[in-house]
Amino acid sequence: MDPSERRDPETAGTGRLILHEFESARGMLAGLAYRLLGSWHDAEDVLQDAYVRWSAADRTDVAEPRRYLTRVVTRLSIDVLRTRKARRESYTGEWLPEPVPSDALELEDISMALLHLMERLTPPQRAVYVLRTAFTLPYDEIAEILDRTPEDCRQLHRRALHELADDRPRFQPSAAEQRRLLLDFVAAARDGDLQRLEHLLKDSVTSWTDGGGLRRAARKPVVGREKVANFFTHIYAHADLTITPVDLATGPALKIVVRGNHHVLTVDTDGTRITTIRVLANPEKLGVLAVEREGAREGVDGGPGAVEGQA
Structure with a gap:
């Protein structure tokens, strides 16, 4: 005892x-x-x-x-x-949500895309949106939590929906489809096959890279099929890659090591082509995935930011 x-x-x-x-x-x-x-x-x-x-x-x-x-x-x-x-x-460069493995956190109906989009909401809007949409709490209970009136909470929810409406992904592929798309994308970039790579990308595709100042990284989004294709062939073409599929709480991803640099790659799709790519290279956000951290502050060349400034 x-x-x-x-x-x-x-x-x-x-x-x-x-x-x-x-x-x-x-x-x-x-x-x-x-x-x-x-x-x-x-x-x-x-x-x-x-x-x-x-x-x-x-x-x-x-x-x-x-x-x-x-x-x-x-x-x-x-x-x-x-x-x-x-x-x-x-914060140096773009900020992306932190990846979490699915065995550490079980979530439904959440994606990296939605977490990223919610960054544009005010804290009260985000709270009301999550409590109402993900937890289906009534407005009077949300009002008690936030110390606001139910009508205030309804208004905050309406504003959050309006803010997210145009950009929230309309298509959610199966886990198997998303894994295949990720692997096809990296394979095309590694082979230096621009034609095949561009075929996978939507015209308006956007690539976001988060190095947090601890890795060399594009400090602005890279936008457009041709620019994005060139960006990733510069990183992956004919490189010795270590590719590990991982299941995040937000969906499938790839853990990639290229020239000593570690990052996590996720993509969004409209059902036919890739619409958004996210590269999470900030080592301080990758610890939960047990990613090694050597070289984290040296800015080793050849990582996702090897074409820094081409945004």
């Missing part, structure tokens, strides 16, 4: 209950925090802070632990989004 249980069994029992109630909701809370933040690192910090607050909460005022914890995690996430906005202004 734990010595603390012999000294104070009632306190020990309460501690076990506190932990049990939190762990019972942890999967839901992790999904909520990741949807709100697009960062697994930030989501874990929020969960730790939420547990500290939960441990110190007055139980007499908590009728439903999951509801209470949802409110705490949402409000903490909004605080992070607000402070992160200032940090984002000094």
Whole structure:
């Protein structure tokens, strides 16, 4: 028996209950925090802070632990989004959501594309959108969580939908189709086959690269079939690549090593051609995928940013 249980069994029992109630909701809370933040690192910090607050909460005022914890995690996430906005202004290059393996976080109806798009929302808009769309909470409950009126929350949701409407992907391929498309894309670029590569790309295709200043990377999106095809043949053509398919919480991806540089590649499609490509090369965002970090601060040539400036 734990010595603390012999000294104070009632306190020990309460501690076990506190932990049990939190762990019972942890999967839901992790999904909520990741949807709100697009960062697994930030989501874990929020969960730790939420547990500290939960441990110190007055139980007499908590009728439903999951509801209470949802409110705490949402409000903490909004605080992070607000402070992160200032940090984002000094971020080097483009910012992309952090990839998380599917065995660490089980999510439905979420994609890297949607997480990326949600960056354009204000923190309250993002919170209402996630709580309403992903968790189907009624507006009166969302209002309680955000300390706003139900009508305010309806308006925030309408604005979020309007902001996302034009660019939200309309087509979601099967996991098998997406894996095939990823492999076909990399194979064409590695072979230096521009004709085959361009056939896979939509005219208006856009490529985003996130190196975070720790890798050489294109600091602006690369737009257009020809530019994108040239960009990736420059990186992959006739290179010795290590390609590992990975299942992220947001869908299939490839983990690629080229000339000592590591990155994660994801694509969006309209059902016929690739519309968006995302290259996540910032080593600080790849730790959860157990990607090696050697050379992370040396800016080794040959990585996704080898044609830096061609945006």
